[in-house]
Amino acid sequence: xxxxxxxxEELWSEEPGLGTWLSxxxxxxxxxxYLYTALAFLILGGIEASIMRLQLAxxxxxxxxxxxFNQLFTMHGITMVFLFSVPVFSGFGVYMIPLMIGTRxxxxxxxxxxxxxxxxxxxxFMYSSFLIGRAPDAGWFNYTPLADKPFAGxxxxxxxxxxxxxxxxxxxxxxxxxxxxxxxxxxxxxxLNRMPIFVWGELxxxxxxxxxxxxxxxxxxxxxxxxxxxxxxxDPGAGGDNLLWQHLFWIFGHPLVYIIVLPGLxxxxxxxxxxxxxxxxxxxxxxxxxxxxxFIGFGVWVHxxxxxxxxxxxxxxxxxxxxxVAIPSGIQVFAWLATLVTGKTxxxxxxxxxxxxxxxxxxxxVSGVMAASVPFDQATTDSYFVVAxxxxxxAGVAIFPVLAAIYYWGPKIWGxxxxxxxxxxxxxxxxxxxxxxxxxxxILGLLGMPRRTYTYQSGLGWDSYNLVETIGTFIMGIGILxxxxxxxxxxRHGERAGNDPWKSETLEWATSSPxxxxxxxxxxxxxxxxxxxxxxxxxxxxxxxxxxxxxxxEGHRVLATxxxxxxxxxxxxxxxxxxxxxxxxxxxxxxxxxxxxxIAIVAAVGGIATAISVLGWIWPRGQTQEM
Amino acid sequence: MTGLWxxxxxxxxxxxxxxxxxxxxxxVKGRRRREEDIExxxxxxxRFILISGIGVTGAILVAFFLVSLRAMSTLARARPxxxxxxxxxxxxxxxxxYPNGAVTANEIHIPAGERxxxxxxxxxxxxSLWVPELAPKIDLIPGRANEMWIQADHPGQYRGQCAxxxxxxxxxxxxxxxxxxxxxxQTWMKDMAAPAPDPSTALAVQGQQVFLSNTCIGCHxxxxxxxxxxxxxxxxxxxxxxxxxxxxxPLSPQTLEQWILAPDQIKPGVTMPPTALTGEQVRxxxxxxxxxxxxxxx
Numbered sequence: 001x002x003x004x005x006x007x008x009e010e011l012w013s014e015e016p017g018l019g020t021w022l023s024x025x026x027x028x029x030x031x032x033x034y035l036y037t038a039l040a041f042l043i044l045g046g047i048e049a050s051i052m053r054l055q056l057a058x059x060x061x062x063x064x065x066x067x068x069f070n071q072l073f074t075m076h077g078i079t080m081v082f083l084f085s086v087p088v089f090s091g092f093g094v095y096m097i098p099l100m101i102g103t104r105x106x107x108x109x110x111x112x113x114x115x116x117x118x119x120x121x122x123x124x125f126m127y128s129s130f131l132i133g134r135a136p137d138a139g140w141f142n143y144t145p146l147a148d149k150p151f152a153g154x155x156x157x158x159x160x161x162x163x164x165x166x167x168x169x170x171x172x173x174x175x176x177x178x179x180x181x182x183x184x185x186x187x188x189x190x191x192l193n194r195m196p197i198f199v200w201g202e203l204x205x206x207x208x209x210x211x212x213x214x215x216x217x218x219x220x221x222x223x224x225x226x227x228x229x230x231x232x233x234x235d236p237g238a239g240g241d242n243l244l245w246q247h248l249f250w251i252f253g254h255p256l257v258y259i260i261v262l263p264g265l266x267x268x269x270x271x272x273x274x275x276x277x278x279x280x281x282x283x284x285x286x287x288x289x290x291x292x293x294x295f296i297g298f299g300v301w302v303h304x305x306x307x308x309x310x311x312x313x314x315x316x317x318x319x320x321x322x323x324x325v326a327i328p329s330g331i332q333v334f335a336w337l338a339t340l341v342t343g344k345t346x347x348x349x350x351x352x353x354x355x356x357x358x359x360x361x362x363x364x365x366v367s368g369v370m371a372a373s374v375p376f377d378q379a380t381t382d383s384y385f386v387v388a389x390x391x392x393x394x395a396g397v398a399i400f401p402v403l404a405a406i407y408y409w410g411p412k413i414w415g416x417x418x419x420x421x422x423x424x425x426x427x428x429x430x431x432x433x434x435x436x437x438x439x440x441x442x443i444l445g446l447l448g449m450p451r452r453t454y455t456y457q458s459g460l461g462w463d464s465y466n467l468v469e470t471i472g473t474f475i476m477g478i479g480i481l482x483x484x485x486x487x488x489x490x491x492r493h494g495e496r497a498g499n500d501p502w503k504s505e506t507l508e509w510a511t512s513s514p515x516x517x518x519x520x521x522x523x524x525x526x527x528x529x530x531x532x533x534x535x536x537x538x539x540x541x542x543x544x545x546x547x548x549x550x551x552x553x554e555g556h557r558v559l560a561t562x563x564x565x566x567x568x569x570x571x572x573x574x575x576x577x578x579x580x581x582x583x584x585x586x587x588x589x590x591x592x593x594x595x596x597x598x599i600a601i602v603a604a605v606g607g608i609a610t611a612i613s614v615l616g617w618i619w620p621r622g623q624t625q626e627m
Numbered sequence: 628m629t630g631l632w633x634x635x636x637x638x639x640x641x642x643x644x645x646x647x648x649x650x651x652x653x654x655v656k657g658r659r660r661r662e663e664d665i666e667x668x669x670x671x672x673x674r675f676i677l678i679s680g681i682g683v684t685g686a687i688l689v690a691f692f693l694v695s696l697r698a699m700s701t702l703a704r705a706r707p708x709x710x711x712x713x714x715x716x717x718x719x720x721x722x723x724x725y726p727n728g729a730v731t732a733n734e735i736h737i738p739a740g741e742r743x744x745x746x747x748x749x750x751x752x753x754x755s756l757w758v759p760e761l762a763p764k765i766d767l768i769p770g771r772a773n774e775m776w777i778q779a780d781h782p783g784q785y786r787g788q789c790a791x792x793x794x795x796x797x798x799x800x801x802x803x804x805x806x807x808x809x810x811x812x813q814t815w816m817k818d819m820a821a822p823a824p825d826p827s828t829a830l831a832v833q834g835q836q837v838f839l840s841n842t843c844i845g846c847h848x849x850x851x852x853x854x855x856x857x858x859x860x861x862x863x864x865x866x867x868x869x870x871x872x873x874x875x876x877p878l879s880p881q882t883l884e885q886w887i888l889a890p891d892q893i894k895p896g897v898t899m900p901p902t903a904l905t906g907e908q909v910r911x912x913x914x915x916x917x918x919x920x921x922x923x924x925x
Contacts, residue, residue, distance in 0.1 A: 066795045066895055139792050145769055146752040146794055236770020242753065243768065276657070278665045281672035285680070307755055307790075308766045309747075309773035316696060323688040330684035333646060334676045341653030342669050344660045355650065362646045366639035369688065373631060373695035375702055378763030382755055382790040448759035450790045453798035457874075460786075 004521045004542070004553050011556045012104065012517035014577050023577040025109035026517065027098050030116050032413065034091030037120050038084050039484070042398075044127070045079035046477055048072045053437075057470040059458035069454035070137040071156070075130075077140030078160070081256065082167055083123045085398040086209075089263035090115075090174050092405055093202040095413060097178065099508035100196050102187025102526060104519045104558050105574050107180035110617065111173050114581035118170030121589045126163035129156065136160035139452060141253065142223075144234040144245045149227045155596060157227065161220040162592045168217040169588070171209055178206040185558060186566040187507070188550070189526035196506045196529075197280065200287045201266020204294040205259050211298065212255035219248035228598065243308060250301035257394060258297040262290050264397035265332060267405045268354050272336055274408075274504040275351035276343030279530055282335040289328035289335075296325045306377045315374055322372035329365050333358070348502075349423030350408035356431045357400035364392025367442065382452075385445025391438045399430065399476075403483055410487060411497030415513045418490040422482055429479025436472025440465035499540065505530035511541030522549030523559050526566070584613035631691075631698045638687060702763065708744035708776065710737070716747075716754030716767040716789065718898060719796035720860055720873040729819035730848075732860035733802045733873045736819075738812035739782040747773040755791035758804050764790045779806035788874075795896030801874025818921040822851025823863045826915055834915025837908045846899070849919065859899060866920030872897065883913050 014020045014029075024030060052072050055064045064072070094112060098105055106112045129135040134156045138147040147157045182203050186195065223245070225231040232238035234245045273280045280286060302310065302318040336358060345351065367389040371377045380386060403426070411417050444465050449456060456462055500509040509532045511520055520541040525548025528534035535543070543549030552559060552571065560570040591606025714735065715722040723735045737743045747756060749767040757764035758777065765775040779785060789800035807815055826832045838844070839854060846859035854862075869878055872894045876882045885892065887909055890899045904912065 066798070070795065143753055143792070146792070151752055151794065240770075242770060277662050279667060281669045282676040285673065285676050289680075307764050308768060309771070309775075312699065316699070319695065319699075320692050323692045324685075326688055327681055327684055331676055331680035334680040335672075337646065337649050337653065338669060338672050338675055340650050341656070342672070343653075343665060344657040344662055345654040347654075355654075358650060359643070359647060362643055366635075366642055369691065370632075370635045370639070373635070373691060373698075375695060375698045375763055376631060376635070378702075378765070379759070382757070382764065382792075446759075448757070448786070448788065450757065450788050450797075452792040455798050457801075 004551050007553050008518040008521060020577055022582045023579045025113050025575060025577055027094050027106045027112060030112050031091050031095030033116050034087055034094055038088035038091055041079050041083035041123060045076050045084055048076040050473060050477060053470040053473040056466050058467060059456050059463050061455060064454060066454045067137065071135035073452055074136045074139050078126060081140060085260040087119050088402055089205060093178060096409065096508055097181055097199055097202060099515060099519055100199055100506050101185060101190055102507045102520060102524045103185040106177050107185055108177045110575050110578050110581050111177050114584055115170045115173040117582050117585035119167065121585045122163050122167035122170060125166060125589065125592060126159055129159040141249055144242050147223065158596050161224050162596055164220050165217055166588060166592050168213050172213050175206040175210040178202055183563045184560050186561055187524050187526050188561055188566055188568050190566045192564055194526055194529045197269035197286055198266035200290050201263045204262040204290045208255045208259045208294045208297060212252045215248045216252035219245060246305050250304045254301040255297045258293050260394055261397045262294060264401040265290065267401040268357060271350045271354045271404055271408050272339055274502050275346045275348060276339050278339065278343040280335060281338035281342060285331050286335045289331040293325060293328040296321060300325055303372060303377065306374050307381050319372055319374045323369065326365060326369050333362060349420055349427060350404040352424060352427040353400045353404035356427065357396055360392050360396040360400065364389055364396055368393065380445050382450055383445035384441040384449045384451060387451050388438050388441035388445060406487060411501050412508055412513045414491040415497055416490055416494030417497050417501060418494060419486050422486040426479045426482040426486065430476050433472045433476025433479055437469050437476055440468050500532065505533045507531050510538040522551050524549055580613050580617035584610060584617065587613050631694050635691060706742055708742050711744040713746040713748060714756060716749045718751050718794055719800040721802045725816050727816055727820045729816050730861040731819055734805055734868050735802060736805045736807055736812055736815050737779060738809040739779050739806040742776050742778045745775050745777060747775060752793050753791045754789045754793050757790040758785050758787035760785045761804060766791055782806045782808055796894055799873055799875045799894055819864055823849050823919050826918055830911050831915040831918050834911035837912045838915060862919060864920050866917045867923055880913050883916060884909050887912060
């Protein structure tokens, strides 16, 4: 089969150099950019959290003034949600999905480059607000009228609104790219019921994102119109309504929770069977549960607004859906348990992170069920109880499965094993630190401590819990840093991983580590839900043509297949490196800065650069696009 | 309400213990298993997942929903109330108005044992009224007429705080609900509605002059004097209150003097501007303000 490797290498490799660093469309290179960028934002968000925890370690501390604290908690939320959690799961998806479904690229490679650069640029755009001391300061939820001109005259909120519109362009592109890739590019034979659960999780995530994002973009555009052009969507004095912002924000914001949770559960469901040495029990139910969560997730947004005095009938309905959305989670928990009970658990680092997360997810789940109750929520909403709840779910799913994935897929991505001993040290520090940091928040909330306060008074019995939380935060931070150092050391000095160090079931382990530029020598024919376990002929990413492998070595090509049954439909020529996606993002960045400073000429230059880049991108280049 | 909480807590603990024990037991038991012995198909798997995941989980959730619904209807039912007060949220303090014309700030008296109807209004951004020991919270939203009922079964002082993020001093938007015996409450409300007493000492008279001839009157009202500002707290009986700056610091001659001169030092971002008064003027003003009160039952 090595006869194929050479022409494929020729076809799929990219020229080395700075130019390619900007113009690459390779899903693996872009995915690494996604991961490095998202993890850098995790560090920034973590630094923000640590500074806030120092300020809150004791009552009446004056480390931060209120304005700085408000900017920090706002940017902490924006960072952790938009700039870390969502992109980190997109990053793992961009790397793993083409490998897991047995193809060679994402469906739209240049769009993939564009969405990465767009994410980076939108993140830097929002962070540039710190340079002038004007970071967004109305919370990541940015309620009006606090975020409206009379109460927020500065550019802080403009950074927020324009930054999220910008980022929304990128995430929409990502969603389209993922959906097309997953639905149209699976290797022949990978019918929907042979699709790995991680890919299902990513599918559920990106479907939700595609439908949720417009509400946020709409809300932020309306906010900009109201702030600068005298519109009155959220102004009760002129017939608007402040609750409109809340509805639009949470119609986006609650599905967003599942946008983050579902791929995390997908990672869990990938790692768990590997280290329980058996297939997931109840695969179909787990998949249905993920999709059901994504669907029901659109019908619960008003539980963020139980204290706004809406009619009892409507909040009762949302209370019911909020209770019921726990059923799919219950299904998954019991499937994990059944898998553990019938398997042979191997306690390697990725599995420790997964097991730790199961407990954290269950704790966050039961507190979420409590908050589905209207009277209970009215008592605890906007208190630290809710902070505890959503950190158990959202920080839990963005820390534990992500670290698990770094230990699990790191060997595939960088070709070397991460150090196991330090991995375990890191796990225990993160697990203990996490619970010390977030569990006492439940109690503080029940004691009456509201969220988003830059300080609190002494004598209320809140000091010791807060101190424990601060200590826990730093223990957790040290644990995460140990994993980062472990990773940085291991990618150079770690043990060589080989193709399949964990003896896993999914296709990415059938090729080498790291995979070649073309991912697979032949596009495999998939005959099982566990191809790497059940199809020994897949060795080294080269299924012999007489056993179903398709070389597709005559050009820079991938195979398009049907949505349900993955029967071959077309051969698609894929684009090569291109600088246009990067230029397009530069154009958009100039445009958004122009809109920020409200200088029409700057925005116009950005708009023209954007238009030219789009033209350059779509300009026909004489390649045959159809077969 | 407490039944709802304890039942949800108990079931939650059972769930967490069950998952931990079953997972832990599975891991320990599986260690002795040989990989070759693992069955791909688990005949009871689907049944287990469906019965526990949908059946048991669903039954518990629906039961919670029904219990919760009952608690909700008990809390939300509009009931006749002998007293209706209007609470307005301001950046960053609370104003309370009573039907007899009494106006106060940050210390809201109610009669113990009675259900009090509260109209919730906002003068600027969204706030949320939260007295953890007495009632669930409800937001005060500009342009909306929200309402809630609160009841304190026993006389006493209950701490409350704004729960919806409202800007710089969200942390210091504190108030107290003071539940008096019904008789004491009636007296209090009558006294609170009365105009301010005239100053009796020379110093206090001088202080009143300072108050009336400076910018104070632009924002503050003292009923019985020409001062009728509406932007800041009504000071007619301010000496009856125990704190300054919506619970930021205890009221004392020293804190009041500091507050008048540079409120921003005590509560950064506060909307009240600093005052350029001489030391003598401030001492007179403080002396006057501290006469603004009436005897309260202890």
